[in-house]
Amino acid sequence: MNLIEIIAGTALNGVSRASGRLAGAGAYTLFHMPLARSGMRDSERGLFAAARTERIKVGGKSAVTYRWGGGERPVVLVHGWQSRASRFADFVPGLIERGHSVIAFDAPGHGDSTGRSTTVLEYRDILCELQHRYGDFDALIAHSLGVVGSFFALRSGVRAERIVALSGVCDYAYLVEEFSSALNLRPALKSALLDRIGQNLFPGMPVDRVPFSAVHTTEDITAPILVLHDEDDSRIKVTQGRRLADAFGDRARLVTTRGLGHRRILGDPEIIRAVVEFVEHGPVGATMPQSAGHPVA
Structure with missing residues (x-):
């Protein structure tokens, strides 16, 4: 404490x-109030300077959105608590190379958006508006709090052909x-x-x-789900990842790692490769991480 x-x-x-x-x-x-606002890293600035930026009004606040590509085959990235869209920087080039457009946002109270707080209602409303603008998503990739926020949005009508949950919260x-x-x-x-x-x-x-819990959406969501969670995650316990995967049965694939913790999982090359392959080819064609530095269970 x-x-x-x-x-x-x-x-x-x-x-x-x-x-x-x-x-x-x-x-x-x-x-609902993050006590720290994460800043953009130097390594992320070039990519995000090249993005098309817009704003969405939500809950009396202004959320910044970022987009790369011409709008074809959209993939949306959903960050977690006290984080920001730029933490997904390493995922963007590979997705663009595969012909996807990439969309991300800073939730209210995070990154470059306004406000001092946010709720799952605002995550839902932002995702609904992004779908309205760009159409159904080829994939939705979420981290941490963004996972439960995304499942809440999926329950509310947002559609994605594939879903990736990284270090995710299953139960509110x-x-x-x-x-x-x-x-x-x-x-x-x-x-x-x-x-x-x-x-x-x-x-x-x-x-x-x-x-709300993501397990409440098993009848609403039919898309395949890739669940990645580190055994050493001290922020969101791996039991949350296991619970999410178990709820969806054959529709979900759980991959656990060691040594990456809660945030480093977003920068691991093997994780990024596996996610991009899953987005492109689905559960059959994707090769899961096998690095000796963080064994897969």
């Missing part, structure tokens, strides 16, 4: 003793558990947070399906 988490948790727990409603509102706000409840544990929230305050999430993000959904 870092100092910010200690201070925030202590303050929220203290307020909850006087007003559970006020503390619940505060916890909900903080839950997992995020609540991690947040509550990090801030050491009192049980009553955690319950208040869950109530607000249900009311604000998932109204009208069956009680047994709140908070």
Whole structure:
């Protein structure tokens, strides 16, 4: 637990003793607010300077979008929490070489977009708008929080012929558990947070399906899914990747690695090659990573 988490948790727990409603509102706000904004790396600048950039208005905020290619065979890249589109820089050249157009975005509160917070509703709305602009996606490639946000969008009508989940969150409840544990929230305050999430993000959904989980979409999504997750991921446990793959059965292929953690998986050459091959050829034609440095299970 870092100092910010200690201070925030202590303050929220203290307020909850006087007003559970006020503390619940505060916890909900903080839950959706990244406390750090990731900057663009020097190695990413050239590629992103060459992209066509536009903006999408969502939730009163402005999300930056990036596009390479002429619009043919679109592939969309969906980043995770406290991240940005440029973390997918190493995937773009290979996809373009295979004849795909590539589309990415910075979610509100991330990268070069405005705002201080974001929700899965905004991820959904951005993906819906990108599909409206560019048509159905040949593939959707998502990382971390972007995975559960993408499955929420897929449940809401976004269409992709192939799906890649990298270090992905399967269950929204997992995020609540991690947040509550990090801030050491009192049980009553955690319950208040869950109530607000249900009311604000998932109204009208069956009680047994709140908070949302990607496992709830098995009847809606028929596309093949490649799930890649590192056994040493300390941010999103590999159990989330296993749960996602298990839910979709024969439609999903799980590949686990070692030594890459949560973020380095996005820059590993073997992972990138495997993803590009899966996007191009599907589960039959793709060759999975076999590097001795991070064995595949």
